[in-house]
Amino acid sequence: MKRNIWVVAHHQITEIKPVTFELLDMANRLAEQIDANVNTLLLGTSVASLSSQLIGLCDHVYIFEDPLLEEYHYETYQQIFIKMAEKYRPDILLVSSILRGTDCFPRLAAHFNAHYVAGCLDLSYDPSTKLLTYHKAVYEGRAILEGTFKLDRMAVIMTRPHVFTPSKEKRHKETKVSILEISLSPIEFLTRRVSSIKTVHISLGEALVVVAGGRGMQGAGGFKLLWELARRLHGAVGATKAAVDAGWCEHRFQIGQTGSLISPEIYIACGISGSIHHLAGIQGAKTVIAINEDPNAPIFKRSDYGIVGNVFEVIPELIQEIDSL
Amino acid sequence: MKIIVCVKQVPDVEVEFLFKPEYPGIDVDAMPMIVNPGDEVAIEGALRLKSIYPETEVILLSLGPSSARETLEYGLSMGADEAFLVLDSSYTFGQPFRTAHILSKAIREIGFDIILFGYRAVDDRLHFVGPAVAEFLGLPHITGVTFIKVFKGINKCEAHQEVPKGINIVECPYPAVFTVKRGLFIPRYPSMADRLAAKEKGVKILPLENYWDENDANQYPAHASMRFSVPETMETERKVTWSTTKEIAEILSKYKARTLDTRTFLDQGTGEEL
Ligand SMILES: Cc1cc2nc3c(=O)[nH]c(=O)nc-3n(C[C@H](O)[C@H](O)[C@H](O)COP(=O)(O)OP(=O)(O)OC[C@H]3O[C@@H](n4cnc5c(N)ncnc54)[C@H](O)[C@@H]3O)c2cc1C
Numbered sequence: 001m002k003r004n005i006w007v008v009a010h011h012q013i014t015e016i017k018p019v020t021f022e023l024l025d026m027a028n029r030l031a032e033q034i035d036a037n038v039n040t041l042l043l044g045t046s047v048a049s050l051s052s053q054l055i056g057l058c059d060h061v062y063i064f065e066d067p068l069l070e071e072y073h074y075e076t077y078q079q080i081f082i083k084m085a086e087k088y089r090p091d092i093l094l095v096s097s098i099l100r101g102t103d104c105f106p107r108l109a110a111h112f113n114a115h116y117v118a119g120c121l122d123l124s125y126d127p128s129t130k131l132l133t134y135h136k137a138v139y140e141g142r143a144i145l146e147g148t149f150k151l152d153r154m155a156v157i158m159t160r161p162h163v164f165t166p167s168k169e170k171r172h173k174e175t176k177v178s179i180l181e182i183s184l185s186p187i188e189f190l191t192r193r194v195s196s197i198k199t200v201h202i203s204l205g206e207a208l209v210v211v212a213g214g215r216g217m218q219g220a221g222g223f224k225l226l227w228e229l230a231r232r233l234h235g236a237v238g239a240t241k242a243a244v245d246a247g248w249c250e251h252r253f254q255i256g257q258t259g260s261l262i263s264p265e266i267y268i269a270c271g272i273s274g275s276i277h278h279l280a281g282i283q284g285a286k287t288v289i290a291i292n293e294d295p296n297a298p299i300f301k302r303s304d305y306g307i308v309g310n311v312f313e314v315i316p317e318l319i320q321e322i323d324s325l
Numbered sequence: 326m327k328i329i330v331c332v333k334q335v336p337d338v339e340v341e342f343l344f345k346p347e348y349p350g351i352d353v354d355a356m357p358m359i360v361n362p363g364d365e366v367a368i369e370g371a372l373r374l375k376s377i378y379p380e381t382e383v384i385l386l387s388l389g390p391s392s393a394r395e396t397l398e399y400g401l402s403m404g405a406d407e408a409f410l411v412l413d414s415s416y417t418f419g420q421p422f423r424t425a426h427i428l429s430k431a432i433r434e435i436g437f438d439i440i441l442f443g444y445r446a447v448d449d450r451l452h453f454v455g456p457a458v459a460e461f462l463g464l465p466h467i468t469g470v471t472f473i474k475v476f477k478g479i480n481k482c483e484a485h486q487e488v489p490k491g492i493n494i495v496e497c498p499y500p501a502v503f504t505v506k507r508g509l510f511i512p513r514y515p516s517m518a519d520r521l522a523a524k525e526k527g528v529k530i531l532p533l534e535n536y537w538d539e540n541d542a543n544q545y546p547a548h549a550s551m552r553f554s555v556p557e558t559m560e561t562e563r564k565v566t567w568s569t570t571k572e573i574a575e576i577l578s579k580y581k582a583r584t585l586d587t588r589t590f591l592d593q594g595t596g597e598e599l
């Protein structure tokens with residue numbers, strides 16, 4: 001019997017997000033090894049028109065629209081995924097950790113006693129042993145775990161963003177589009193969002209460009225420069241532990257072993273020496289650019305591009321160059 | 326009010342990292358062990374609530390080998406009132422369902438109003454056990470919170486939940502489960518006198534067999550194998566090209582078009598890299 005891989009689509013107002021194509025690429029490669037159908041789940045208040053962007057990329061698109069999805073609420077998602085799983089029996093549910101991840105999916109896995117992987121870096125299946133293999137960072141990024149398990153029950157797998165290639169190769173001759181046939185029961189919400197404080201436009205995890213600062217930025221004022229640069233690149237700002245401990249930046253922006261592990265396309269290290277603790281957080285970065293006044297700073301050994309100079313001269317100049325392009 | 330904080334003993338990978346490719350990936354016996362830093366933050370959160378409601382009992386709970394006693398003693402020295410260790414000499418990395426099962430049963434026995442977990446453990450980086458305990462006990466949960474307020478008269482909690490682009494203020498009735506992140510809660514350092522007093526207070530041992538029967542394992546997922554390696558990029562160096570700001574600006578401008586599409590991403594969920 002054919003297995004079923006389900007991908008949860010990520011979208012913004014009118015567009016399927018690139019991370020969905022990463023997940024689909026992964027799912028399609030896995031489907032060849034497992035002999036599985038690839039299904040995409042599109043959830044939202046009005047998402048049906050987005051399905052056209054998924055034609056050729058999977059076997060089946062399932063759409064679920066409900067006004068309740070106007071606002072993110074784990075209890076809504078919990079119910080949708082439970083009902084979906086009971087009816088459609090997915091073998092693998094693939095979701096990117098940048099979306100609504102840590103709230104809803106661990107609890108979903110616990111509900112079904114399902115396999116649960118978080119921070120997945122890749123997936124493969126060996127038909128001879130019937131084992132699924134994944135890799136993920138453990139011990140704060142100091143080691144990589146290669147885990148294998150049998151697909152004897154559902155597997156809920158959350159992947160790190162930007163680690164797969166967002167491919168739009170049309171591998172499916174036909175893609176069916178249907179409505180997900182479940183009905184929500186009225187939910188008596190226990191948790192309720194009262195208000196929000198928005199502090200940044202792009203999160204560290206989803207940003208393709210991250211501009212990070214270290215002790216070399218010399219103060220919260222220095223970090224303003226980084227926000228300026230990041231804004232122009234539609235990127236996010238990160239920091240070393242030294243900068244966070246000094247109070248120049250909030251802890252949630254810390255990158256490294258005791259902070260976030262990120263995988264942006266471009267990482268710009270400003271006034272950062274490149275300690276092993278910090279580097280553990282940026283292993284996934286595709287291109288590393290460093291600005292440091294010390295040509296012997298270890299960060300340059302891990303950089304693709306380097307500028308030797310004072311950040312307070314180089315960054316304003318860089319901003320000017322970008323503005324003039 | 327009874328607050329249970331679940332804590333875990335983990336290897337101190339900052340001090341040194343004694344890697345081995347076989348399970349569990351490190352030389353456990355030779356590694357220094359500490360309280361999981363995230364759990365220390367959760368203990369601090371509980372103690373802050375106690376400072377507002379002095380009649381609050383802060384109770385620590387851990388599952389682990391006898392060395393985990395030190396972890397709990399450390400928590401007691403921070404100011405917790407009581408500590409329980411479900412003693413499991415064969416406690417191993419990578420069995421989160423088993424952990425959640427055992428903790429849920431022990432929590433039910435101890436009694437609770439609020440249950441706190443650290444956001445994630447340094448070893449498995451899963452963020453699973455907190456939400457799983459909430460599921461097993463049928464309680465609401467709020468993840469990734471940096472601040473908790475309790476309104477005792479009306480049986481309500483309000484928490485600041487960190488989301489990728491800011492903070493949501495979320496309320497729920499209690500009993501409830503929270504996973505706590507470092508934000509406002511900076512763990513206090515116990516004094517030497519506190520540490521000695523904690524030894525005095527002592528850790529109460531709970532027998533594993535009250536909470537786990539080997540047959541329980543059948544209902545939960547299991548790994549077929551686990552192997553470990555050191556990430557490649559930690560060893561490989563990159564070749565730096567010395568550049569001018571103009572060259573860098575040109576490289577960056579190529580990405581501008583692509584980065585644009587992340588700009589309006591509407592996301593109120595808790596997205597977090599694990
Ligand atoms: C338990 C533990 C956990 C840790 N976890 C983390 C972690 O998660 N993340 C993390 O980042 N660190 C972590 N560290 C800290 C880490 O070891 C380093 O201390 C830290 O990363 C150094 O930060 P830095 O590069 O900003 O500062 P420094 O090492 O002080 O480097 C500053 C750099 O700025 C340059 N500089 C100074 N002024 C200028 C200027 N005007 N223009 C240009 N360049 C300039 C200097 O040449 C220098 O290279 C941890 C450490 C420990 C012990």
